[in-house]
Structures are given as C-alpha cells and as structure tokens.
Amino acid sequence: MQLFYNPDISENTTQFSFQKDESKHIIKVLRKNIGDTINITNGKGWLFKAKVSIPNINKCTVKIISKALKTKHNYDLHLAVAPTKMNDRYEWFLEKATEIGVDYITPLICHHSERKFIKPERFERILQSAMKQSLNCYLPKLNEAINFKDFIKKDFKGDIFIAHCEASDRKSLKQELKPKTEVTILIGPEGDFSVKEIKQALENNFIPVTLGKTRLRTETAAIVASHSVAFINE
Numbered sequence: 001m002q003l004f005y006n007p008d009i010s011e012n013t014t015q016f017s018f019q020k021d022e023s024k025h026i027i028k029v030l031r032k033n034i035g036d037t038i039n040i041t042n043g044k045g046w047l048f049k050a051k052v053s054i055p056n057i058n059k060c061t062v063k064i065i066s067k068a069l070k071t072k073h074n075y076d077l078h079l080a081v082a083p084t085k086m087n088d089r090y091e092w093f094l095e096k097a098t099e100i101g102v103d104y105i106t107p108l109i110c111h112h113s114e115r116k117f118i119k120p121e122r123f124e125r126i127l128q129s130a131m132k133q134s135l136n137c138y139l140p141k142l143n144e145a146i147n148f149k150d151f152i153k154k155d156f157k158g159d160i161f162i163a164h165c166e167a168s169d170r171k172s173l174k175q176e177l178k179p180k181t182e183v184t185i186l187i188g189p190e191g192d193f194s195v196k197e198i199k200q201a202l203e204n205n206f207i208p209v210t211l212g213k214t215r216l217r218t219e220t221a222a223i224v225a226s227h228s229v230a231f232i233n234e
Helices: 020-029 087-100 120-133 195-203 218-232
Strands: 003-005 015-017 037-041 046-054 061-069 076-081 104-109 159-163 182-187 207-210
Touching: 003 120, 015 046, 037 061, 076 087, 076 218, 087 104, 087 120, 087 218, 159 195, 182 218, 195 207
Parallel strands: 003 037, 076 104, 076 182, 159 182, 159 207
Antiparallel strands: 015 061, 037 046, 046 061
C-alpha cells in the first residue's frame, strides 16, 4: 500500500485534486488510470480511499469512496531534542522517531549546542515522508526551536524527564515510565546539558534519568527514549 498525504482533506471531502508533482507521480510512475484506487491521509488520523476520476498529469482528480479514523496510540510523547552538529543525524532521528511513534518534537537550543538554527520546511518534509512510509495516519507536530531555559518553564502535563550523562543521582527511564501517560523527555546536544541547565531542570521538577550504561549520541538517545515509551505501551 502506498500512502499519500494532504492536510487539506477532511472527513467531509468528497472530491480532491492533487498538485502537479503528486499528479505526475500518480499517473507517470504508479500508472494509475480512471477507476484505480489510492490511499490518502490528512495526518490527523483519517485514512481515505479514493478512485481516480480524472487522470490528468498536472491535476489528478480523485473521488473519495471511503474513510476511516484510525486509532491513535495510547500515550502522548513529546521529545525535546537539541539539534546535532551534523544535520543528517537529526534528520535520521526525525525519520526513525516518526516510524516508532512520537507526537511532538521540539528542537531545543542549549548552552553546548553547536547548531542553533534549523530548517523547519525540510524537517516537515522528512516527517511527512516517514509517516507515509510507515503507513501511519498521524503526523508528529514539529514545534519551533526554543531556548532551554524558556522551554523548561512551560506548563507540562504528565511525566517530565531530562536524560543527561553527569555523574549524579539518576533513575532508569525504563523503570520510571508508566503506560498510557503523557511524557516529555529532554535530550541534550553533543557535550550534554550544562551543569547549570541540569540544575534548572531539576528546579522545575524534571526527573533526571539515564538511558543505559553507555554514552549515546544525541540522535541515538532520542531513539532509545522513543522506543522505550513505545515498548512500555505495547
């Protein structure tokens, strides 16, 4: 099954036309013709089955023939992850976390961050591609990049954790996680969170955790965290 994405389709849509790039892919690459079916999601949980009615290479039009609201996973995961120096590593994290199951992603600008600017348009495309590839109908929300000190002062629901590598009292994330809950996990940059940032997080009720016995790269730590949450909810 191949899944297409368009945020403008709703449960009330009966007919829809694709833009030129997707129309060309549908007609030229997939060789779809009148009466052939395709699957579309709006990233909000809806899966639509549609039939091609006008196989135009510039504006392929389809008629919605069925719809279903897919069940969302029974937890809510927010990963606040510092951008990595090498952009491709962060993009890898975005792709894999989407496949595993994440609801919100916030690029976190920290004291040790070597990259302080991101390209949200490219990140959005990666999230959309990963959602379609994994046949998921829920698109993670990419938040704007934010400074660490501003982020930790937000009003959070559920359990909030900061994963760091300092030799201090830390709990095991796997042992602290509870199923069917809202979870926010902070993952630091290369060089980890600063001592001051860790102190500020603890003052704002974040629970310090470890992700294992070895020192992990930023993107690896984020994937371990997302998989741990998904695993505890299986």
